[in-house]
Amino acid sequence: xxxxxxxxxxxxxxxxxxxxxxxxxxxxxxxxxxxxxxxxxxxxxxxxxxxxxxxxxxxxxxxxxxxxxxxxxxxxxxxxxxxxxxxxxxxxxxxxxxxxxxxxxxxxxxxxxxxxxxxxxxxxxxxxxxxxxxxxxxxxxxxxxxxxxxxxxxxxxxxxxxxxxxxxxxxxxxxxxxxxxxxxxxxxxxxxxxxxxxxxxxxxxxxxxxxxxxxxxxxxxxxxxxxxxxxxxxxxxxxxxxxxxxxxxxxxxxxxxxxxxxxxxxxxxxxxxxx
Numbered sequence: 001x002x003x004x005x006x007x008x009x010x011x012x013x014x015x016x017x018x019x020x021x022x023x024x025x026x027x028x029x030x031x032x033x034x035x036x037x038x039x040x041x042x043x044x045x046x047x048x049x050x051x052x053x054x055x056x057x058x059x060x061x062x063x064x065x066x067x068x069x070x071x072x073x074x075x076x077x078x079x080x081x082x083x084x085x086x087x088x089x090x091x092x093x094x095x096x097x098x099x100x101x102x103x104x105x106x107x108x109x110x111x112x113x114x115x116x117x118x119x120x121x122x123x124x125x126x127x128x129x130x131x132x133x134x135x136x137x138x139x140x141x142x143x144x145x146x147x148x149x150x151x152x153x154x155x156x157x158x159x160x161x162x163x164x165x166x167x168x169x170x171x172x173x174x175x176x177x178x179x180x181x182x183x184x185x186x187x188x189x190x191x192x193x194x195x196x197x198x199x200x201x202x203x204x205x206x207x208x209x210x211x212x213x214x215x216x217x218x219x220x221x222x223x224x225x226x227x228x229x230x231x232x233x234x235x236x237x238x239x240x241x242x243x244x245x246x247x248x249x250x251x252x253x254x255x256x257x258x259x260x261x262x263x264x265x266x267x268x269x270x271x272x273x274x275x
Contacts, residue, residue, distance in 0.1 A: 018041075027200070044086030051085075072203070132190070190210050221250065
């Protein structure tokens with residue numbers, strides 16, 4: 001951590017130290033004190049350059065990372081920053097994400113969330129846990145794809161925000177619900193099926209974050225479906241047909257989510273309330 005702190009300008013040394021310690025190779029979740037330090041640093045009203053530094057450090061580490069544990073913990077820190085920080089960090093994050101998406105990289109370049117070709121083949125367990133980490137990164141990518149459509153997904157625990165799909169028109173429902181259903185699929189893709197994933201301390205903590213998010217997704221989908229059913233008989237034939245497809249898929253996905261919850265419950269030790 002001291003070496004890492006010395007490699008950046010002095011004004012960012014504390015942030016770099018906290019980030020490196022939060023994403024180290026210890027087989028434990030990121031320490032709460034380090035995450036809290038980063039959250040405080042990136043809080044609304046703080047220095048924008050601090051938030052930019054933390055986000056750039058995250059992107060840089062993902063680009064260079066080789067070990068599954070550091071890769072997973074880096075995504076966990078980013079996940080918590082996105083869900084628990086204020087609007088200013090989110091604004092900087094989506095600005096950075098847009099910038100990165102415009103850059104021309106080689107087909108196997110690692111960047112924020114896009115780690116589909118990344119592997120850790122140091123051990124059989126590492127290979128499996130790296131695969132689960134890639135699945136988690138895809139889930140986060142889908143969450144971010146919905147940030148403009150369903151900002152409620154980005155509210156911190158205990159903060160309520162009105163569901164944008166609760167009373168919207170049917171055209172918006174037909175546009176956003178398929179995206180939400182893709183997100184629900186990404187949640188169930190993270191089901192801890194193997195003993196390696198179920199027993200690891202870092203993956204179990206990560207699952208607690210996914211579980212916490214899933215309750216919000218479940219709630220948003222339920223209210224959106226109620227709105228869709230209310231508008232069904234006033235819609236056109238084309239709209240009604242699309243709505244019926246969405247409704248049938250919703251019924252299947254509710255079963256999938258229940259299975260996901262059951263698997264987590266049977267594995268035990270998951271904090272479903274999150275940090």
